[in-house]
Amino acid sequence: MKIITWNVNSIRTRLPRCLALLERHSPDLLCLQETKVEDDKFPRQEIEAAGYQVEVFGQKTYNGVALLSKKPLENVQRGFPGNPIPEQARAIGATLDGVEVWNLYVVNGQALDSPKFPIKMAWLQGFFDWMQGERKPNQDLVVVGDFNIAPEDRDVHDPKKWSGKILCSDQEREKLQSFLDWGLTDLFRLHEAGDGHFTWWDYRAGAFPRGWGLRIDLMLGTASMIKRCRGVQIDREERKKTTGEGTPSDHAPVILELD
């Protein structure tokens, strides 16, 4: 089974590239974040014509998540009980071939002294509390998406510059660590220990050609997923500008292959 997570930064603007991605990788499941569209305006027909079923949880202008799958999804869940900001569409879960997948768009937080930072921490805690109460680490479970957290300094192009900044702070990393301590593993790190592997590059200041990236799009899985994990790849090509398909998202897709 192949699962991709991608912060698409507007599904309507990115539709040609999204269709090309489906064609190129033929994933069983594509988890999208930042679709930025209300459910009745989601380009459902074009994606269904490509052979995918569509489950959306969106809102106007901001946020929005979606699951595109070849086969029907079971037990689709939009949001989670205890979410401190339920008006923001940031989480959708479903089961595919016995594997429960949660697709998250974690609050960015803006800056450590921003009012949005405690909301980020509360949202992560809210999801963790739900997961800890309602799920077990011995289940077949993956939690994927844009976490807006770089887990370690090796996930940051310039750790000194980013030290203590949003996406890299101790508080955020400790919150992510609570997910790992519960029983989830950063599946990318099973097969790659080195630095220089990023999934997001700021649109500004030519960050991508300069290599100024962070790895903030993650694939977390329980112990049974470790056994089934064949590898996790980052599709850096998708972040490059190409002719004819429009501009890239500021995030690269991340591809998980399970036995």
Place this chain on the structure above:
DNA sequence: ATGGTTGGTCGCCAA
């Protein structure tokens, strides 16, 4: 220390 781009929407906010 700060830079400066993209998307949604149409004056800015968010990232």
